[in-house]
Amino acid sequence: MAIAQDRMSTTVVQSAWLAPDERTRTLDEDYEQGPIALNDPSAGLLYQPWGLTWDFASGDFTVTPETTGTPSVVHNAVAVTQCSLAFDQNGHVNVAYTSNQQAYLYWYDTNVAGWVTTQLAIDVVTPTLTLDDKRSTQTNISDILLWYTRQQPDETYNLYKREQRERFLVEDLMAEGVPPYIYKCGLNYGLRVQLGLSDYII
Numbered sequence: 001m002a003i004a005q006d007r008m009s010t011t012v013v014q015s016a017w018l019a020p021d022e023r024t025r026t027l028d029e030d031y032e033q034g035p036i037a038l039n040d041p042s043a044g045l046l047y048q049p050w051g052l053t054w055d056f057a058s059g060d061f062t063v064t065p066e067t068t069g070t071p072s073v074v075h076n077a078v079a080v081t082q083c084s085l086a087f088d089q090n091g092h093v094n095v096a097y098t099s100n101q102q103a104y105l106y107w108y109d110t111n112v113a114g115w116v117t118t119q120l121a122i123d124v125v126t127p128t129l130t131l132d133d134k135r136s137t138q139t140n141i142s143d144i145l146l147w148y149t150r151q152q153p154d155e156t157y158n159l160y161k162r163e164q165r166e167r168f169l170v171e172d173l174m175a176e177g178v179p180p181y182i183y184k185c186g187l188n189y190g191l192r193v194q195l196g197l198s199d200y201i202i
Contacts, residue, residue, distance in 0.1 A: 013190045020049040021186030027082040027126070027201060029053050032186075033134050035091035037069050045087055045134040052085035052095065061095055075106050075115075084185070086129035086144050088164065094144055096127035103127045105146060105168060118168060125149045125157065126182040132193050147195060149180050159197075 016022060020031040034050040036043040048067035055062065059078050063085065064071040074093050083097040092108035092115075103124035109116045120127060127148040134142065144164035149157040159175040162168040184196035 013188075013192045014194065015188040015190040015192070017184065017186050017188050017194060021130075021184060025184070027181075027183070028080060030083060030085040032085045032087065032130070034065070034087040037065075037091070038063070038072055038074075038093060039091045041089065041091040044136045045089070045091070045131065046136075050085065050087075052083055054080045054083055054097070061097070063093055077104070082126055084126075084128040086131050088131065088144055089139050089142060094129055096129045096146060096148075098125075098127065103148065105129075107144075107164075107168065109167065111167070120148070121150065123150045125151070125180050128182045128185045128195075130185045130187070130193065133187060133191070145193065147174075147182055147185055149178060149182065149197075151180070159195075 023031050025031060030052040031049055033046050035041050035045055036047045048065055051064045053062050059076045060073045061075040062071050062073050075095055077097060077099040079100045081098050083095060086094045088094060088108055094107040096105050103120040105118045105120060106115060125148060127146060129144060129146055131144050132142055146162040146168055149159050151157055156177050157180040158173060159178045161172045161174050162170060179197040179199045181198045181201055182195055183198050188194040
C-alpha cells in the first residue's frame with residue numbers, strides 16, 4: 001500500500017503527480033492509468049490512460065482507452081455533478097460519483113462476482129478513487145482507495161478514506177479541517193498517494 005501505517009504523512013512528501021493524474025480536469029471527468037482492455041490485466045495496469053466522462057443526455061458513464069480499444073458504457077446515472085475512475089487489480093472498472101447531491105460508489109464486489117452500487121452518507125463531498133500503486137510488482141498489496149470529505153457540525157470539513165480490501169465498509173478519519181473539494185488524487189513521483197483539495201469547485 002502507498003498509505004504507510006494507514007495514516008497521513010507526518011512529514012509532507014510533495015511531488016509531481018504521475019501521468020495521467022497530473023492533467024487538469026473538471027469534476028465531471030477523470031483520467032486513470034489502466035489495462036489493455038476492460039477486465040484484462042494481462043498487460044498490467046500501466047498499459048494506457050483511460051478517460052471517464054458522463055453524458056448529460058443519456059446519463060451514460062463512458063470509459064475511453066487512449067491507445068488501444070474502443071469506448072465502453074459502464075454505468076448510468078442522472079444529474080451527475082462529479083465522478084472519479086479507478087481500475088482494480090483485475091482490470092474491473094470502479095466509479096465514484098455524485099448524483100442529485102447524493103454520493104455513490106459503483107464497484108466490483110468479489111463476494112458477489114459482480115458490480116454493486118453503494119450509497120454513501122448524504123453529506124459526502126467529492127468521492128474520489130485511485131488504485132494506490134499500479135505497478136505489477138505491487139499487485140498483491142495494492143488497494144483501491146475511496147477518499148471524500150464530510151461537513152461537520154461546526155461547518156468545517158474532515159477527510160476520510162475507505163479501502164477496497166475492507167470492501168469499503170470501514171471509514172477512516174484521515175485529517176480534520178480540510179478544504180471541502182477533492183480535485184485531484186493519485187500516486188506521485190515520490191510513490192506517495194497525493195491529494196489536491198480546494199475551497200472552490202475547480
